[in-house]
Amino acid sequence: MPYAIETQNLTKYYGKARGIIDVTFQVEPGEMFGFIGPNGAGKSTTIRTLLSLIYPTSGTAKIFSLDCRRDAPEIAKRVGYLPGEVFYYDGMKVRDLLDYSASFYKKDCKDRIRELAGRMELDLNKKIDDLSFGNKKKVGIVQGLLHSPDLIILDEPTSGLDPLMQQIFFDLIEQENKRGATVFMSSHILGEVQRLCDRVAIIKDGRLVKLERIADLRQSSFKRFHIETARPLPADYFAVEGVRELEVNGLTHNFLFRGDINTVAAKLAGAELANFSAEEPDLEEIFLHYYTGEAQAQ
Amino acid sequence: MNVFKREIKAVARTSAIWICAVTGVSVLMMMFYPSFERDIADYVKLLENLPPAMRAIMGLQVQNFASAAGFYSFCLLYALLLGSIQAANLGFACVSKEVTMGTADFLLTKPVSRARILTSKLLASFSVIAAANIVYNLVTVPLVMSFTGGGSLKKVLLLNASLLFLQLIFFASGFAVSAAAKKIKSVLPYSLGLVFMAFALSAFAVTSREDKLRYLTPFQYFSAEYVMANGSYETRFAVLAAVLVCLGVAAAYLFFIRKQIRSR
Numbered sequence: 001m002p003y004a005i006e007t008q009n010l011t012k013y014y015g016k017a018r019g020i021i022d023v024t025f026q027v028e029p030g031e032m033f034g035f036i037g038p039n040g041a042g043k044s045t046t047i048r049t050l051l052s053l054i055y056p057t058s059g060t061a062k063i064f065s066l067d068c069r070r071d072a073p074e075i076a077k078r079v080g081y082l083p084g085e086v087f088y089y090d091g092m093k094v095r096d097l098l099d100y101s102a103s104f105y106k107k108d109c110k111d112r113i114r115e116l117a118g119r120m121e122l123d124l125n126k127k128i129d130d131l132s133f134g135n136k137k138k139v140g141i142v143q144g145l146l147h148s149p150d151l152i153i154l155d156e157p158t159s160g161l162d163p164l165m166q167q168i169f170f171d172l173i174e175q176e177n178k179r180g181a182t183v184f185m186s187s188h189i190l191g192e193v194q195r196l197c198d199r200v201a202i203i204k205d206g207r208l209v210k211l212e213r214i215a216d217l218r219q220s221s222f223k224r225f226h227i228e229t230a231r232p233l234p235a236d237y238f239a240v241e242g243v244r245e246l247e248v249n250g251l252t253h254n255f256l257f258r259g260d261i262n263t264v265a266a267k268l269a270g271a272e273l274a275n276f277s278a279e280e281p282d283l284e285e286i287f288l289h290y291y292t293g294e295a296q297a298q
Numbered sequence: 299m300n301v302f303k304r305e306i307k308a309v310a311r312t313s314a315i316w317i318c319a320v321t322g323v324s325v326l327m328m329m330f331y332p333s334f335e336r337d338i339a340d341y342v343k344l345l346e347n348l349p350p351a352m353r354a355i356m357g358l359q360v361q362n363f364a365s366a367a368g369f370y371s372f373c374l375l376y377a378l379l380l381g382s383i384q385a386a387n388l389g390f391a392c393v394s395k396e397v398t399m400g401t402a403d404f405l406l407t408k409p410v411s412r413a414r415i416l417t418s419k420l421l422a423s424f425s426v427i428a429a430a431n432i433v434y435n436l437v438t439v440p441l442v443m444s445f446t447g448g449g450s451l452k453k454v455l456l457l458n459a460s461l462l463f464l465q466l467i468f469f470a471s472g473f474a475v476s477a478a479a480k481k482i483k484s485v486l487p488y489s490l491g492l493v494f495m496a497f498a499l500s501a502f503a504v505t506s507r508e509d510k511l512r513y514l515t516p517f518q519y520f521s522a523e524y525v526m527a528n529g530s531y532e533t534r535f536a537v538l539a540a541v542l543v544c545l546g547v548a549a550a551y552l553f554f555i556r557k558q559i560r561s562r
Binding site: 014044048051052053054055072073074076077079081083084085087088089090100101103104105143 | 300304308399400401402403404406407408409410411556558559560561
């Protein structure tokens with residue numbers, strides 16, 4: 001089976017400004033693939049190149065074995081795209097826009113529009129100009145899914161949606177995935193990618209720095225511990241294998257940990273705790289400690 | 299067909315207003331003709347005393363004033379000016395509005411080639427220009443003929459056709475620029491700038507009597523003076539006009555197919 005998406009040394013410069021450099025990855029059909037990185041890392045550039053909105057400086061990108069630039073209209077039949085920011089024609093009603101969108105595909109999308117709009121609680125008779133940002137986003141989602149695409153490309157899909165809608169949206173995407181659709185989604189929130197995706201590519205300063213299974217990432221990823229003890233402990237009490245950036249300040253011990261969680265648990269059991277928290281580091285911390293740290297270690 | 303329909307809908311209202319304005323200015327000015335005709339000798343004397351540059355800017359060719367068709371050729375100039383602005387607007391906005399509104403992301407990720415999108419837009423714009431000219435002719439030809447009392451229909455039609463050709467030229471220029479430009483925030487300054495520059499050049503070409511200058515401004519390509527005298531266009535300028543329109547349209551395709559649609 002051919003890859004759903006396949007890029008080879010994809011590079012894009014805007015004049016002299018860096019877009020992306022040598023981005024190579026493959027997305028399996030039926031996979032949910034996350035693409036994360038901080039703002040300006042090159043997520044949108046990659047997506048826009050895949051969609052042939054911009055053209056690569058060098059390298060190739062293929063979707064369903066078709067060339068993204070040459071076969072763009074053919075590819076577009078099978079792709080649904082939800083842009084990060086949604087803008088639509090002045091004075092159009094939601095229904096007009098969705099019908100216009102559907103008119104490009106040679107199939108009847110009426111039932112599907114009704115179903116999707118129902119699930120997203122979207123009023124089809126409102127003017128798009130009058131909708132809130134979140135509701136415009138919903139229009140974008142319905143517009144991207146109404147033709148039952150084989151590949152769904154989402155650029156920062158959940159920004160602007162309230163948590164309840166995010167949940168509905170995730171369910172919807174999962175359902176599409178079960179139907180057989182491949183999902184490619186960019187985000188700067190690790191949590192939402194972790195929750196949905198099978199694999200994740202991490203992009204930073206235009207380069208792909210890591211491509212990993214979410215399960216492995218979770219296992220190998222750091223946790224940040226904040227510990228307050230009732231009685232003073234030796235400063236090196238938590239200095240076990242896997243602990244990094246240990247900071248001791250009186251009764252508080254802060255550190256990053258990666259490894260077998262039982263070693264820390266055993267240490268914790270031997271101490272008298274006043275307070276304790278362990279949290280997932282945010283993306284920024286992963287970049288700062290995990291990846292740059294790893295590069296230094298090698 | 300869907301893009302064509304969408305495009306027509308998008309420009310329908312403003313185009314209707316423009317068509318009324320372009321036709322209305324000719325009709326209104328023509329209404330002055332009966333009273334003008336009565337005192338024609340006085341008017342001609344008065345106008346001949348105006349400085350030549352002034353006459354050129356106003357588009358007055360005094361020797362033609364005696365006939366209704368001649369007077370009409372003067373009225374037409376203002377219709378040409380407005381019509382050119384309309385067409386330039388249409389051209390400049392054609393592609394750029396999708397980029398500035400952010401709808402390019404929507405349209406260009408649909409299963410249609412860019413060439414087809416542009417063709418739909420081109421045909422929609424041509425339809426608008428065609429409609430404008432049909433309305434204009436239906437209204438002005440009977441009106442002018444009623445004043446001339448028959449005769450010189452060919453000259454009136456030739457005069458009127460210059461509206462169509464000027465609109466095509468200005469549309470094509472705007473169309474090419476709109477496909478090439480990264481972003482045009484507001485269309486009007488561009489179209490007003492282009493048309494008035496051409497108009498000023500035209501006045502300058504008349505006063506300076508410099509024949510070469512006439513190549514630079516479309517307002518000189520279909521000289522009313524020449525039509526009134528010879529009942530035809532000057533071949534070299536008609537050819538030049540056709541070449542410009544083709545070049546503009548071809549350039550638009552070249553630019554649009556290569557265009558990079560960057561996020562806003």
